[in-house]
Amino acid sequence: MILVLLIVILMAGGILALIGGKWSHSFPRGVALASCTVAFLMMLSLWLGRYKGFNIDADSNWLIEYHKEWIPSFGISFHLAVDGLSLLLLVLTCFIGILAVLCSWEEIRERTGFYYFNLLWILAGVAGVFMAMDLFLFYFFWEVMLIPMYFLIGIWGSENRVYASYKFFIFTQASGLLMFLAILGLYFVHGNNTGFYTFNYFELINTEMPPQTAIWLMMGFMIAFAVKLPVIPFHTWLPDAHGEAPTAGSLILAGLLLKTGAYGMLRFVIPIFPGAAAEIALPAMALGVAGILYGAVMAYSQTDLKRLVAFTSVSHMGFVIVGIFAFNELALQGVVMQLVTHAISTGALFIMAGMIKERLHTRDLGQMGGLWTQMPRMGALGIVFAMASLGLPGLGSFIAEFLILLGTFNAQVWITVIAASGLVLSAVYSLRIVQKIFLGPPRGQLAADLSGREMMIMAALTISIVWLGLFPQPIINTARPAIVQLVQMLEPGNSLQSHQSYVK
Amino acid sequence: MSNSDLHAFTPLLLLAGASVLVMLLIVARLSHRVIQSVSLVLFLVSFASLAYIRNVLPYHIDPLFVIDSFGVFMMGLIIFSGLVVNVLSYIYFEEKEEGPREYYVLLFLCTLGACVLAVSEHFISLFLGLEILTVGLYALIAYLRKRNHSIEAGIKYLILAAFSSAFLLFGMALIYLQTGTMAFADMAKAITSGNVPPLFLTGLGMMLVGVGFKLAVVPFHMWTADVYQGAPVPVTAFIATASKGGVVAVLLRFFIMIDGFRMEGLELMLICIAIASMVTGNLLALRQNNIKRLLAYSSIAHLGYLLVAFIAGSAMVPHAVSFYLMAYFITTLAAFGVIVVLSHREADAEDLSVYKALFWKHPVLACILSAALLSLAGIPLTAGFTGKFYILATGIQGGFWLLAFVLVGSSVVGLYYYLRVITMMFSGAHDHLPEPKEKHPVFLAISMVVLSMLTLMVIWLGVYPEGMLSIVNQFHLK
Numbered sequence: 001m002i003l004v005l006l007i008v009i010l011m012a013g014g015i016l017a018l019i020g021g022k023w024s025h026s027f028p029r030g031v032a033l034a035s036c037t038v039a040f041l042m043m044l045s046l047w048l049g050r051y052k053g054f055n056i057d058a059d060s061n062w063l064i065e066y067h068k069e070w071i072p073s074f075g076i077s078f079h080l081a082v083d084g085l086s087l088l089l090l091v092l093t094c095f096i097g098i099l100a101v102l103c104s105w106e107e108i109r110e111r112t113g114f115y116y117f118n119l120l121w122i123l124a125g126v127a128g129v130f131m132a133m134d135l136f137l138f139y140f141f142w143e144v145m146l147i148p149m150y151f152l153i154g155i156w157g158s159e160n161r162v163y164a165s166y167k168f169f170i171f172t173q174a175s176g177l178l179m180f181l182a183i184l185g186l187y188f189v190h191g192n193n194t195g196f197y198t199f200n201y202f203e204l205i206n207t208e209m210p211p212q213t214a215i216w217l218m219m220g221f222m223i224a225f226a227v228k229l230p231v232i233p234f235h236t237w238l239p240d241a242h243g244e245a246p247t248a249g250s251l252i253l254a255g256l257l258l259k260t261g262a263y264g265m266l267r268f269v270i271p272i273f274p275g276a277a278a279e280i281a282l283p284a285m286a287l288g289v290a291g292i293l294y295g296a297v298m299a300y301s302q303t304d305l306k307r308l309v310a311f312t313s314v315s316h317m318g319f320v321i322v323g324i325f326a327f328n329e330l331a332l333q334g335v336v337m338q339l340v341t342h343a344i345s346t347g348a349l350f351i352m353a354g355m356i357k358e359r360l361h362t363r364d365l366g367q368m369g370g371l372w373t374q375m376p377r378m379g380a381l382g383i384v385f386a387m388a389s390l391g392l393p394g395l396g397s398f399i400a401e402f403l404i405l406l407g408t409f410n411a412q413v414w415i416t417v418i419a420a421s422g423l424v425l426s427a428v429y430s431l432r433i434v435q436k437i438f439l440g441p442p443r444g445q446l447a448a449d450l451s452g453r454e455m456m457i458m459a460a461l462t463i464s465i466v467w468l469g470l471f472p473q474p475i476i477n478t479a480r481p482a483i484v485q486l487v488q489m490l491e492p493g494n495s496l497q498s499h500q501s502y503v504k
Numbered sequence: 505m506s507n508s509d510l511h512a513f514t515p516l517l518l519l520a521g522a523s524v525l526v527m528l529l530i531v532a533r534l535s536h537r538v539i540q541s542v543s544l545v546l547f548l549v550s551f552a553s554l555a556y557i558r559n560v561l562p563y564h565i566d567p568l569f570v571i572d573s574f575g576v577f578m579m580g581l582i583i584f585s586g587l588v589v590n591v592l593s594y595i596y597f598e599e600k601e602e603g604p605r606e607y608y609v610l611l612f613l614c615t616l617g618a619c620v621l622a623v624s625e626h627f628i629s630l631f632l633g634l635e636i637l638t639v640g641l642y643a644l645i646a647y648l649r650k651r652n653h654s655i656e657a658g659i660k661y662l663i664l665a666a667f668s669s670a671f672l673l674f675g676m677a678l679i680y681l682q683t684g685t686m687a688f689a690d691m692a693k694a695i696t697s698g699n700v701p702p703l704f705l706t707g708l709g710m711m712l713v714g715v716g717f718k719l720a721v722v723p724f725h726m727w728t729a730d731v732y733q734g735a736p737v738p739v740t741a742f743i744a745t746a747s748k749g750g751v752v753a754v755l756l757r758f759f760i761m762i763d764g765f766r767m768e769g770l771e772l773m774l775i776c777i778a779i780a781s782m783v784t785g786n787l788l789a790l791r792q793n794n795i796k797r798l799l800a801y802s803s804i805a806h807l808g809y810l811l812v813a814f815i816a817g818s819a820m821v822p823h824a825v826s827f828y829l830m831a832y833f834i835t836t837l838a839a840f841g842v843i844v845v846l847s848h849r850e851a852d853a854e855d856l857s858v859y860k861a862l863f864w865k866h867p868v869l870a871c872i873l874s875a876a877l878l879s880l881a882g883i884p885l886t887a888g889f890t891g892k893f894y895i896l897a898t899g900i901q902g903g904f905w906l907l908a909f910v911l912v913g914s915s916v917v918g919l920y921y922y923l924r925v926i927t928m929m930f931s932g933a934h935d936h937l938p939e940p941k942e943k944h945p946v947f948l949a950i951s952m953v954v955l956s957m958l959t960l961m962v963i964w965l966g967v968y969p970e971g972m973l974s975i976v977n978q979f980h981l982k
Binding site for chain 1: 971
């Protein structure tokens with residue numbers, strides 16, 4: 001029930017904000033903050049309450065389930081369930097949600113009601129995606145997060161927003177429809193096999209199909225997730241969308257929407273099509289490595305701060321796809337870590353880009369410089385997150401990328417070697433951010449340092465990234481049952497892997 | 505005709521009677537307001553009479569009609585759209601130069617024609633229904649006879665509809681020549697044994713040409729945009745919904761009764777038409793700056809989608825088609841309703857620039873139109889999505905992957921122009937709009953209530969379609 005409540009709170013908050021926005025300018029943001037906070041506390045208490053329960057020997061790694069018939073004529077049900085992986089991402093969703101509201105606090109002055117409506121509905125959609133255990137419902141939420149995002153970019157974005165919002169929408173919608181076709185295909189394959197037509201994940205997971213069919217159906221899913229993640233060559237929407245979106249939009253895009261792609265691969269592609277996934281592992285990893293290098297090189301050559309950060313996402317998400325297709329526990333744990341830490345570090349960089357833009361009214365790196373003298377607080381925090389982005393030990397991203405590389409080394413040595421060189425490139429672009437913005441001669445702009453609200457946002461992010469860097473064990477423990485099960489699915493013969501003991 | 509025949513025939517008799525009654529009221533020189541209100545009541549009565557005949561289904565009035573649950577459902581949709589069009593007509597026609605009273609007579613006749621189509625199982629009743637519908641439409645399209653576009657549209661429709669009726673008749677004659685009967689059921693018996701005779705196929709092909717014109721599928725779509733643009737907005741709404749619904753209903757009944765799906769040549773032809781309609785409709789809509797033309801091309805694409813379900817030829821077909829039509833009707837009516845409310849005396853609100861910043865001026869209207877357009881685009885939470893899902897499911901179950909891919913691909917293209925309108929509504933500064941109509945507050949309020957209800961239905965069918973699905977899934981046409 002708590003799962004339904006989460007979605008209801010977010011959606012109802014959105015509607016309340018929309019209605020209240022007619023009369024009061026500041027009411028919607030209050031409602032939005034309140035509903036995100038309540039949702040966050042709910043998920044946090046769920047996590048802490050169940051923390052002892054994350055045990056790979058348990059009968060089932062599903063913590064809570066909610067099941068209700070929705071459209072029985074088609075075997076569609078309203079089926080939500082949460083395991084450790086989903087729970088982590090849900091906590092992250094609510095956390096990023098709070099930050100998104102806070103960083104829009106002053107930035108958004110027009111049409112606030114509709115703005116916060118969209119914001120909360122995106123969060124509801126994302127939360128739904130992380131919980132849905134019915135493929136129809138999953139697609140439903142997949143779309144729910146799309147349209148508000150389109151509005152968010154299209155209405156509150158910067159100059160080139162219309163183009164960016166179209167591009168975002170059409171890329172994701174087209175790929176989403178392909179996934180929908182694949183879902184329908186799966187539905188009928190399963191139905192024809194068993195005579196029992198259902199969209200239930202737990203039934204469809206056991207579908208037996210000829211390898212050829214499996215490849216085709218899997219490609220439908222893969223393309224949708226690859227566009228979202230994004231994997232080269234499906235990434236072209238991302239710099240535009242991230243660059244033009246308002247700060248909160250970029251934060252949610254980088255922090256949450258990209259994660260839905262990775263989540264989809266972990267939750268659907270590998271369990272439903274283990275054989276087919278193994279077949280495309282090498283090409284997928286190659287694309288991942290290409291993404292790491294390409295993203296890093298492109299990031300280095302950007303002059304627009306937000307586009308730069310956007311390309312670093314392409315690079316970091318390359319690690320995710322490499323890790324997923326390494327198919328072992330170490331790498332997958334790294335993937336989960338990467339999802340969380342990337343949301344925080346890249347989110348922080350986007351928030352900072354937004355703060356700088358609010359002050360200097362530009363995103364052009366060429367017009368920045370020497371900001372440290374005027375904004376020492378931001379300068380210091382900027383360095384922290386630039387270091388997080390390049391993977392400095394002690395900060396969360398290091399753990400994530402290290403685990404991924406370690407795991408991948410077991411699977412594909414050469415892929416790992418090339419991927420590791422991405423770390424060097426990430427140092428280059430991260431240091432360039434610091435140098436261009438904070439160091440060098442001051443350009444004469446007058447900019448106030450961070451305000452109390454902004455310090456609060458950055459403090460929350462800084463604490464999280466340091467915590468993840470120094471003590472990542474809670475994340476690893478929480479995700480472990482789900483990941484162990486995933487690995488077992490991939491190799492049914494010998495269910496316990498030798499390298500399981502690495503992660504303790 | 506026996507008493508029970510009359511009983512089963514009540515809705516059609518009521519519609520026919522209503523047109524006569526309205527004609528008498530016009531003779532009595534009553535005001536537009538009275539006539540509009542009376543016709544509204546008459547529409548409501550006809551709609552309610554569908555519930556009244558519920559117990560006698562299915563009922564055959566041999567040899568012309570069969571009144572079964574599918575037929576009643578389709579009649580319900582048609583009368584419902586007539587009703588909505590009727591509500592919307594007051595504020596539209598009250599301001600126009602033409603005397604609006606006779607309009608209601610024609611509206612009843614057209615509704616009657618479409619309803620006859622929905623329940624006919626014989627060529628005679630098919631043709632009679634079709635002609636009642638089209639002849640009424642000639643006059644309705646050109647109703648504002650002083651306006652160039654109206655006249656142009658009326659003439660175009662007249663010529664092409666007459667032309668297509670000729671094809672239809674010739675096709676029927678060929679089929680009659682081959683089978684010696686005009687009743688669908690007997691035809692099915694005559695061709696069950698062995699191969700389908702070529703003469704029969706030729707006749708069927710010619711009928712398809714005729715029907716294709718009425719449905720405005722590619723390559724018989726040339727008239728659509730001009731007629732949609734030229735006709736008064738409520739009439740456009742009627743053409744887009746009721747007139748197509750009736751034709752689809754009879755086509756479906758005919759195909760299922762003669763089992764037309766097993767004829768390979770025919771199937772290939774339908775597949776080509778479906779693909780061409782989906783692709784052409786969506787591509788041509790991309791560059792339209794007139795929302796009526798845009799919706800015209802979108803309707804071409806939607807009929808293409810509908811054919812995807814149609815071609816599958818399984819037991820799911822009537823269910824998917826009924827549901828999709830229902831979703832499409834409600835959505836289209838809501839979209840045209842917004843155009844009606846925004847139109848003013850001199851010109852319809854057809855240029856896209858009228859919709860700029862609509863959201864900040866008329867949030868309710870903008871939300872209704874957005875919901876309608878998102879539903880047409882097939883976005884979840886709306887009726888259009890459930891409908892499209894049903895169609896895709898039907899198509900894929902039949903193994904028509906190519907059609908499914910074309911449907912998906914073309915609806916992505918379609919998204920672009922629906923989004924264009926929505927973006928238009930949410931963007932820009934204010935000041936562009938005609939002032940809202942305060943002249944007819946009562947009727948404006950009624951229209952707004954009806955539009956809001958349509959929007960709620962769009963969302964309801966998108967969020968919780970089970971109730972409607974369980975009704976639709978009981979239809980059997982054999």
